[in-house]
Amino acid sequence: MPAAALHPKPARKPLPTQSTAQHPVLFDSPYAPMTKRPLPPGRPREWYITHNRRLKAMRLAIALLDSGVHVPGQARDGTIRGMAETIGVHPPSDTTCHMVRALMRYCR
Template sequence: MSVATKTAHIDHVHVASTRRPLPAGRPRSWYILHNRRRKAMRLAIALLDSGVYAPGYATDRKIRTAAEAAGVRQPSEATCELVRTLLRQHR
């Protein structure tokens, strides 16, 4: 008896709310981390919408495919790891 694999396609993309300017006066590293977290959150939402709920199934390839579908630049390895961390915290 074989198990059929179910592939979910992203039929819609979470639309980000209107952007507000970031607060001034913070160190550059804060802005980099903040933007990485926003990107990771957007990708995590796209993965959850497509049916990927466990971090073990969120491979770099799936995360990068979700980024393509969401219209986001290709994430780095650090961002992919942050996406998996967010999915782990979801559970």
């Protein structure tokens, strides 16, 4: 019998930065709101603004890709703002729309 079979590996403990919380998964809509977690305290205000803008741009890019808009040229500001209304987020700024197109360019 091999030595590995005699000594099973111990279960890995999660890293201190990994969350061990069980988050509910909602299946009734692909754009259902996710469970929110608090952001880390003590960062400059600009960090929070940029972080939230990136999350919004990522949600919008995923929704556009799922809806069949695969080319950044198809994702005009009006299209992106219409998708924001569809998924239930505030209309994005011009900067966020630019970030959505940049994410779509990166995903190709």
